[in-house]
Amino acid sequence: MAQQKKMVEAITSMDEDFSKWYTDIVKKAELMDYSSVKGCMVIEPYGYAIWENIQKDLDARFKKVGVQNVYMPMFIPESLLQREKDHVEGFAPEVAWVTHGGQEELTERLCVRPTSEVLFCEHYQKVIKSWRDLPKLYNQWCSVVRWEKTTRPFLRSSEFLWQEGHTMHETAEEAEEETMRMLKLYEAFYRETLAIPAVTGKKTEKEKFAGAKATYTIEPMMHNGVALQGGTSHYFGDGFAKSFGIAFTGRDNTLQTPHQTSWGVSTRMIGAIIMVHGDDNGLVLPPRIAPIQVVIVPIAQHKPGVLEKSRELADRLGEQFRIKLDDSEQSPGWKFSQYEMQGVPLRLEIGPKDLEKNQCVLVRRDNREKIFVSLDELETKIPELLQAVHDGMYERALQNLHEKTFEAHTHEEFLDIAANKPGFIKAMWCGDSACEDKLKEETGGVKSRCIPFEEEHLDDVCVCCGKPAKHMVYWGRQY
Amino acid sequence: MAQQKKMVEAITSMDEDFSKWYTDIVKKAELMDYSSVKGCMVIEPYGYAIWENIQKDLDARFKKVGVQNVYMPMFIPESLLQREKDHVEGFAPEVAWVTHGGQEELTERLCVRPTSEVLFCEHYQKVIKSWRDLPKLYNQWCSVVRWEKTTRPFLRSSEFLWQEGHTMHETAEEAEEETMRMLKLYEAFYRETLAIPAVTGKKTEKEKFAGAKATYTIEPMMHNGVALQGGTSHYFGDGFAKSFGIAFTGRDNTLQTPHQTSWGVSTRMIGAIIMVHGDDNGLVLPPRIAPIQVVIVPIAQHKPGVLEKSRELADRLGEQFRIKLDDSEQSPGWKFSQYEMQGVPLRLEIGPKDLEKNQCVLVRRDNREKIFVSLDELETKIPELLQAVHDGMYERALQNLHEKTFEAHTHEEFLDIAANKPGFIKAMWCGDSACEDKLKEETGGVKSRCIPFEEEHLDDVCVCCGKPAKHMVYWGRQY
Numbered sequence: 001m002a003q004q005k006k007m008v009e010a011i012t013s014m015d016e017d018f019s020k021w022y023t024d025i026v027k028k029a030e031l032m033d034y035s036s037v038k039g040c041m042v043i044e045p046y047g048y049a050i051w052e053n054i055q056k057d058l059d060a061r062f063k064k065v066g067v068q069n070v071y072m073p074m075f076i077p078e079s080l081l082q083r084e085k086d087h088v089e090g091f092a093p094e095v096a097w098v099t100h101g102g103q104e105e106l107t108e109r110l111c112v113r114p115t116s117e118v119l120f121c122e123h124y125q126k127v128i129k130s131w132r133d134l135p136k137l138y139n140q141w142c143s144v145v146r147w148e149k150t151t152r153p154f155l156r157s158s159e160f161l162w163q164e165g166h167t168m169h170e171t172a173e174e175a176e177e178e179t180m181r182m183l184k185l186y187e188a189f190y191r192e193t194l195a196i197p198a199v200t201g202k203k204t205e206k207e208k209f210a211g212a213k214a215t216y217t218i219e220p221m222m223h224n225g226v227a228l229q230g231g232t233s234h235y236f237g238d239g240f241a242k243s244f245g246i247a248f249t250g251r252d253n254t255l256q257t258p259h260q261t262s263w264g265v266s267t268r269m270i271g272a273i274i275m276v277h278g279d280d281n282g283l284v285l286p287p288r289i290a291p292i293q294v295v296i297v298p299i300a301q302h303k304p305g306v307l308e309k310s311r312e313l314a315d316r317l318g319e320q321f322r323i324k325l326d327d328s329e330q331s332p333g334w335k336f337s338q339y340e341m342q343g344v345p346l347r348l349e350i351g352p353k354d355l356e357k358n359q360c361v362l363v364r365r366d367n368r369e370k371i372f373v374s375l376d377e378l379e380t381k382i383p384e385l386l387q388a389v390h391d392g393m394y395e396r397a398l399q400n401l402h403e404k405t406f407e408a409h410t411h412e413e414f415l416d417i418a419a420n421k422p423g424f425i426k427a428m429w430c431g432d433s434a435c436e437d438k439l440k441e442e443t444g445g446v447k448s449r450c451i452p453f454e455e456e457h458l459d460d461v462c463v464c465c466g467k468p469a470k471h472m473v474y475w476g477r478q479y
Numbered sequence: 480m481a482q483q484k485k486m487v488e489a490i491t492s493m494d495e496d497f498s499k500w501y502t503d504i505v506k507k508a509e510l511m512d513y514s515s516v517k518g519c520m521v522i523e524p525y526g527y528a529i530w531e532n533i534q535k536d537l538d539a540r541f542k543k544v545g546v547q548n549v550y551m552p553m554f555i556p557e558s559l560l561q562r563e564k565d566h567v568e569g570f571a572p573e574v575a576w577v578t579h580g581g582q583e584e585l586t587e588r589l590c591v592r593p594t595s596e597v598l599f600c601e602h603y604q605k606v607i608k609s610w611r612d613l614p615k616l617y618n619q620w621c622s623v624v625r626w627e628k629t630t631r632p633f634l635r636s637s638e639f640l641w642q643e644g645h646t647m648h649e650t651a652e653e654a655e656e657e658t659m660r661m662l663k664l665y666e667a668f669y670r671e672t673l674a675i676p677a678v679t680g681k682k683t684e685k686e687k688f689a690g691a692k693a694t695y696t697i698e699p700m701m702h703n704g705v706a707l708q709g710g711t712s713h714y715f716g717d718g719f720a721k722s723f724g725i726a727f728t729g730r731d732n733t734l735q736t737p738h739q740t741s742w743g744v745s746t747r748m749i750g751a752i753i754m755v756h757g758d759d760n761g762l763v764l765p766p767r768i769a770p771i772q773v774v775i776v777p778i779a780q781h782k783p784g785v786l787e788k789s790r791e792l793a794d795r796l797g798e799q800f801r802i803k804l805d806d807s808e809q810s811p812g813w814k815f816s817q818y819e820m821q822g823v824p825l826r827l828e829i830g831p832k833d834l835e836k837n838q839c840v841l842v843r844r845d846n847r848e849k850i851f852v853s854l855d856e857l858e859t860k861i862p863e864l865l866q867a868v869h870d871g872m873y874e875r876a877l878q879n880l881h882e883k884t885f886e887a888h889t890h891e892e893f894l895d896i897a898a899n900k901p902g903f904i905k906a907m908w909c910g911d912s913a914c915e916d917k918l919k920e921e922t923g924g925v926k927s928r929c930i931p932f933e934e935e936h937l938d939d940v941c942v943c944c945g946k947p948a949k950h951m952v953y954w955g956r957q958y
Binding site: 033035036037040041042043044045048049051052068069070071072073074075076077080092093094095096097098099100101102103110112119122123126127138142143145147158159161 | 512514515516519520521522523524527528530531547548549550551552553554555556559571572573574575576577578579580581582589591598601602605606617621622624626637638640
């Protein structure tokens, strides 16, 4: 057994080197491969299957609230990008520029979209004429490019896959409601599909999106206490709409400007899944998005009946679950390690003795619990166990979030926690970005994550400057 | 009624100006919008929903034959593109070049992928080590860019959406089989899902893909007799594999080179759907990919019970079909025209008199046939009618293909048909590309479409030069 296990190369333990543990998993679970294009990655079949399951689930949620998918061009002419001042300042430094088409130099440079607000606005300007045309609730699934200096698989890459929703509304109130509705939708998706709890709230002025009036965020905590900005929803007011001359005839026959939102999540979520749920044996996948929900491993498969029964089970269960039967010649021990590495939620073992008893063994990936189950009860037992795996994963992640969230009541305490206790810090803040800058510098990178929707009153004054506090803020390091 | 119909603007008739008829439909059925980026388009919700249905159907067919989805970078370094000589010659003149990232000039230009053979090869070089790693059957759904001088919505655009499959095999035979399997898969998809018949066969040397050993094609005929290259499947032999140093240890322990294929279809298919099935009232959509399969139009909807019953039907039928209830204040006449323009396969009309009789009227989009159906029988009648619409559409398209396919036995006859009868020409060919060039020039654009899999022996000699004939070829103009 020990010898067999060696065949699946061990990965670095997370306590030893979290960062290396992460890259070991993405490589050894065959999620991605590096390419010769700096900062871009190849998403391999197993990684892409996770993304497809994410897309399917999220897309159904979008459609349920009336969102329609579209596709916008991947290029943005430089003059179009410049139409909204704050926006271009935020993005121009990190875009890829196309200057030549075929043999000819272009008369105007095109950037590869880093995000598509301006393209949606250009289209909306043409199709929104009356209040009857509103709301417009459009989304696109596509890849975007941001020329990053340092990159990391899934977490930060020069090109990444995402969805970006862009909506237009009759009133500011409706647009604000939409911004919140989509943030709540993301929160529900993280909880119900990815088994990931998170802090949600509003970004400070300093941290908000280029050109937005307000940015709301979902911030899950990774196992090592570091935050990941897991998704954002922006309220734009009518700023872009005015810059793009979008106007409609209102119910009262006056010409009005619509109010706008945008919201997005990306393949970063795969990074979050790895770092929230993974362990020293590899990936641990939430059952709802696992490409393989149950792997069937025959034991002593040369013995009469074992393979036949395994195949029969694979066919039978394949109608209801995503099943893989591994009847290759590798040893069961090798297979156990391999599918643990790939984070398969349930392993079904079946051998000659099980056949005699009309049973099999189900082993949970999350806690390695073994359960003997009658072959007649699999259709009801498996969904129960998948749900138990999901719940167990969520609970452990929630516990980690709680255990690694600290309160700081003084400047000294803030610095002490930042230096010694990885995680989130709850502390009061005066509302001045100078204090954000100062804390970030003093701690070597702790930034405001968000002002939560339900603030606690921890103290009367700002943890940094001692002036009257305006908000309670979650602080933390980020990927 | 006449007045109401005016509200939905009429489109140019196809006999008057086929090209204008086409652009009228894409605009008025709200399939796409132009953008400020030359040659790129905005695919609007209705057009994108067609693409989503196409993707869903095709993707399931791919998965059934073992294909796995992946995602490759959108950029190709210039040196990587140059690795295969014929390939770079074919594509370099029509690619978009990225020269700057952020503020900095790149040390090496990157092209935006026009197709991804070289990226797949680079990856395969790393992951293929043994015959056990074969076959590799990868596909990706993405957008590609080819810098076109003249563009047309869906038919030819600088950026378009497609799928590109790239496979590697142990032997040449297996790769050749794969090439044919995928072409047959496309043919079945066209027939069973798009209701489009087509000629299939092998491209001549002159018309094959840059770098391929053989290109197979599916060539549906548009209503006006012009061909559209509807999908291609390429056999590469081991040329790319050798250029990229891809090698594996074979079953006999010798080092071998794998054999490669690629195959793809794109958003052009939406153009084919329009031009094969459309009529002077607008789009006619094949039921299997129609975003709305049945539109419910209440008649005299202010009368008691009409709207209630319409809503009840929409809920009930919505479980089984893609349904839209239009209970807006537009007149029924306006709605009839609108959903005819959008090509909805079935219209369900229900008014006060129908309510009394517990019935409704179903109207087919393809032939305007009206059928009275009991409300109790809708669940069985609608699928029958959708199938009848599909079959009727296929039959009419097949008839058009047959009626517009001509035989040419002499050079003179060839030129006469090319000048006077739009459609395909079947004629014998010597195998020399000089004859292809000559016929193209003489006819102002008639090219070889393909050498069909089942050739007829029409004559002994080439229709152009009179030398001994090697093949029967389908010839025609193309989009």
